[in-house]
Amino acid sequence: MNDPLKEFTKNLNNLLTGRDEDEQGTLIKKHSSNLHAFGEFSFPNTVKPWHEYMHEEADCNFLTYIRKGPDDIINASKEWKLSVKNVKFFNDRVHLFLDRRTAIQVGLECCAANNNWIIQKLNDKQDVAYIDPLCDGASITALRVKCLVHAINGLVAINSKDLPKATRVVVTSKSLSNCDEQQIVLCGPVLNAKTNLKENNLSGEDFIKLRQNELMLIAQHKYGLRAGTEDKWREFIAHLGHSAVTFELLQTRPSSAVKINFDVSTGCSKGAAFILYNCARLETVIRTFNERVVDGTYPPLPHITNTDFSLLTQEEEWALVLGYAAGAAGALAGCGAQPHRLCAFLSALARILSQYYRKTRILTASCYLKSSLWQKCCH
Template identity: 30%
Template structure:
């Protein structure tokens, strides 16, 4: 199943119809059958529309087409906006957890070493705990006796394991200037340097003019720490990662767009627009800009899938916090393009309010998902 990312005119989801791709799903079928999965089952692709209604799919299908031997599904956008935004904005707790989530025990390994590779291991441990807290399919347990899966995150390849434990060994952190292992400088000093770099980026690239007070210092400290986290976790955990260079700009771009969201919502309050109506009375059919649909389908609606995908292979000792970094970067890239192209806060005129209210609800959900995703990475 493929989800469309950019070519929205070609549907929202699609899948190949060649039966040979699906034959493992039908163990009793003729393995040499050369038709489509639909002809094998004696149905037409268009019947997906009726089946979606019969089985009450939570995402409503509007139409189904066939193109180049692929079945293409178009969602009912108005209903999808309403369902997803209501689910995000009105849900308060982790619901619909699996009846028997798999239990994961994380062995704590302490080390006196203070290299960047050691800090990468510390970050992986924190992020994995956060992911397990949000997961519906896995849960962390305090003892190994009741665990289905036991994991050890360590920067030392020599760490001894108990039988059956899965070792997660982070790749070494390299100095981006030399390409060699970065071990001479403690990670705490690297963080101090990163804070200074982020202050320069904020002042020269984004025009920050604040004075050197405690609030500004705290902001630069948070920005430096966020930059360091994103830089160390953006690659697969087992792959080496280069630290240093201009990566601070990426973190600044992420947090700058976070500030944009907050500023828009604060301005909505400050300008005393009429408050948004209840979600059930909001006309989401007015959200017709392509970025609005991408933000909903690829990010807001995909949050839970992204979380589960990060630990889908934890049973063999593989985790994917780099997927969170990629998700964040793609989200802010799409939002930034939307922000530049579309005037979200319009004049306070009656004929414009319905569209404004729909966009504010979208923005509130996006901010909520964005902040939760930052929290997964232990970023305030």
């Protein structure tokens, strides 16, 4: 996958040290908050952290030692996919501010290419993870094992280039499993949050029905009784319940026990439901836009090279592009057999998207009639 953030880190590290280091071995830090104040990347400007790259002791800062300054970084980055627009110094660190206008285009282009690549990989995937036969049952813990197997197979397919061909992974909830395989992933039990004991009274199917009923109550409260009577609503809630349960069971590190509150009245699936709701919100925005292009309400999207991304000035817009559109490749590559990291990534994405949507109403009639932003973008 295309990972412009990892590529930027590699290019910058090479400029500073003359070496190609992997992302984990570099002193360059990618920021996730306060980007407007502290930039997107930073690195220490004291010599001590860089001692392994230095041939002699020095009583100056690191940039002075390597005989480089802000202009050298800015000029060198002009040849990279992501370029540096400004350099500032805070508390013995060098902070880099990217050229957002070009970076947004690069991030969206990489996201589109990666999306197509991921779809192909998932369609062509071959299962390498399997359920320990001793764990194949109807319990909620057994359901967690099944969910973990499915998630690992998807993540492995996406990152298959780094995987030995003969790899076989067995997922088990038995700490003393007799599986003689190359790799064993231990799956922790599902505990009842009230008793702190392993849940044995409810089956996995019961748990799914419990969450489906909860989501149906929420839908009826928000949309009226029709949410419980129409077939399309029942199908939607059934799918949503499965997805919510999957997220709940995978959001904790696989080897750790996951505590579940089974009391419907507490709204325990709200974390998963929040992510799924924002996913549905995105799907609705895209579908509505396409429908209104067909009926002539909106013009078609311009080509990405003809779009003025300098009009995207809100911090949430930049965070969505840099951290999530451009950052998805790195997030997926870093998951391995740990889907809880992907769950954390999706939770953070949903929070930013929700914040942005509350501030910026999208595809509303008033926005279209009162604002010339659309026309400016499609120059």
